[in-house]
Amino acid sequence: MIRLSRRDAGQAFPIYVVMVAGLLFLVFAFFAVGKASALRNGAQGAADAAALAAARQARDDFEAGFLASLPEDMLDSYLRVHPVTGCTAADGLASANHAEVKYCLPIPGGYEDRIRVKVEGDKPVDSSVLPGSERTFATAKATAVIKFRCSWTSVDLNDDSIRDIFFFTCGKDFLEISPGSPPPWSKVSRILYDVHLVDN
Structure with missing residues (x-):
């Protein structure tokens, strides 16, 4: 049987302390990375929801101009050049998903309009092993399209x-x-226009 002397045991103790401290650091680091990833996913979900909400509001806002263009057969002109709004709806959806809208940008494009949104989560990473993480918040972007889909x-x-x-064929x-x-309009707009997310 091999026995450690009291001196050997004393020399080994600091090594054990360092090993345990290293393992604890790795555990906290993995936890911080996991938390940051979860916050990033949450921010992306908030961005997607905000962009879709803004696009749906924009589609609703098309009603007056769209219907006014019909009698004089100005629909084609309206579809090529029309205002795009809807960003107020983005704020509510982002807030409901624990995020804040940093910008919401409507991009008119005639038959295919876009709304681009960036959000920032409201919870910091806040990890003791990552300096400055108490001021680090997850951000994400999303873009939604409002596309006229009919002849x-x-x-x-x-x-x-x-x-x-x-007569519309969609x-x-x-x-x-x-x-x-x-x-x-609530019944026909979903037929006339397709709203979906696209890659930024």
Whole structure:
């Protein structure tokens, strides 16, 4: 049997302390990395939700201009040049997902508009092993597209240069809109426009 002398045991003790301290540091470092990753994923979810909310609000805001363009057959002009809004909706969705909108940028593009959003999470990484992490917050970006997805024709029933009926073909969906008595926008806008996320 091999026995350590009291002197050998005393020399080994600092090594054990260093090893334990190193292991503890690694544990805290892995924890910090995991927390940072979780916060980053949360920020990305908030950015996605904010961008989609802004795009859906923008689609809702198209109603007045879209319907006003129909009777005089100005729809093509409207689709090519129209205002894009919607950023107020981004704030609420970001806040609900524990983040703050740093910027929300509508990008008009005619038949395909975009809204780009950047958010910052409201919780810091705050790790004792990462200097400055108490002031480090996760950020993320997302871009949503509002795309007009239909082809159309119109009919002037009275030969007065005013279009009375518009027929829209949107993939497998068919839609008829009479400018004089349009259907509720909430029902037709989801057929006319596709809203989805794209890579930044």
